Amino acid sequence: MKHIFSLLPFFLLFLCSCEQETYDTGNSSYSRMTAEFADAHVRDDKLVDYVLTDDGDSLIMERPFGIGWIEKADTTYRMLLYYGREDNKIEAMAAAPVLVTPPMERDRFKKGIISDPVIMRSLWMSKNGKYINLHLQVMTGRSGEEKENVQVFGCVRDTLLTAEDGSQVQGLCLHHEQNGQPEYYSREVFLSISMKSIQTDRVVIRLNTYDGWREKTFSIVR
Numbered sequence: 653m654k655h656i657f658s659l660l661p662f663f664l665l666f667l668c669s670c671e672q673e674t675y676d677t678g679n680s681s682y683s684r685m686t687a688e689f690a691d692a693h694v695r696d697d698k699l700v701d702y703v704l705t706d707d708g709d710s711l712i713m714e715r716p717f718g719i720g721w722i723e724k725a726d727t728t729y730r731m732l733l734y735y736g737r738e739d740n741k742i743e744a745m746a747a748a749p750v751l752v753t754p755p756m757e758r759d760r761f762k763k764g765i766i767s768d769p770v771i772m773r774s775l776w777m778s779k780n781g782k783y784i785n786l787h788l789q790v791m792t793g794r795s796g797e798e799k800e801n802v803q804v805f806g807c808v809r810d811t812l813l814t815a816e817d818g819s820q821v822q823g824l825c826l827h828h829e830q831n832g833q834p835e836y837y838s839r840e841v842f843l844s845i846s847m848k849s850i851q852t853d854r855v856v857i858r859l860n861t862y863d864g865w866r867e868k869t870f871s872i873v874r
Contacts, residue, residue: 685745687734689778689785689844692747696726700744703733706778706785714741721749732842750785750842754849755809755824765808767860768830771838775857775866781873783844784857786826790841793834804829807845812852820852821869826859847872 690703690711699716711733722729734746758765771789778785790803810823824845845857850872858867 685734685736687732689750689783689842690731690733692729692731692733694722694725694727694729698722698725700729700747703731705733706780706783708780711735711742714743717744717747719747730844748840748842750844751805752783752844752846753805753807754846755807755822757809761806761808761827763829765825765827766829767825768828769860769862770826770828770841772859772861772866773840775859775868777870777873778844782847784824784847784855784870786841786843786845786859788841788843789838790828791830791833791835791837792839793836801831801833803831803833805841805843807857810858819854821854821856822850822852824855824857826857828860 688705688707690705692700692703695701695716697718699718700713700722701716702710702712704710719731730750730752732748732750733744736743736745771791773787773789775784775786777783792803804827806827808825808827810825813821813823815821847855852872854869854871856867856869858865860866
């Protein structure tokens with residue numbers, strides 16, 4: 653899974669105004685659809701042959717599949733995978749890209765820390781402890797294929813605190829640049845913050861929403 657971290661610069665500057673293209677297998681006898689965040693293994697022909705879900709399951713695709721937004725071969729991409737299961741056979745039905753970023757020092761943000769508001773749908777720690785996952789909506793003016801400024805996401809290493817019991821807590825803050833985009837329509841964004849570099853006992857993540865600042869604390873899973 654080390655390959656996913658080599659993709660971080662690409663995902664950090666992902667254009668959230670881009671189309672979140674999905675993969676569709678067409679009509680299927682797979683009656684029950686499941687959606688999971690996963691790290692997907694991409695073969696040298698740019699087809700996904702298996703994924704490792706946040707719950708720790710390894711899912712081998714009955715039919716390896718390709719998606720237009722997969723640009724690199726022989727690597728790992730993070731995605732929200734929709735799939736069906738029948739007789740232990742896994743069939744991919746759709747997939748959306750998940751942005752990935754590590755917590756970064758403040759001096760990495762050349763424009764300073766920007767906290768333009770988002771709509772928060774959900775925020776949780778993955779069961780395997782590798783990521784904090786966010787399901788967000790951002791406001792945008794994009795309704796067609798016209799060119800626009802891009803919105804940028806990142807994660808800031810904020811204050812490092814020591815609690816009364818001696819445990820350490822790493823503060824994190826969501827960086828979001830609206831970058832001048834008008835706010836006419838909402839668009840979904842899926843974001844994962846890698847916990848690989850976090851050495852503290854807990855993290856507190858803050859993000860600015862249209863309803864005010866939100867904060868949530870997570871214990872680090874080792």
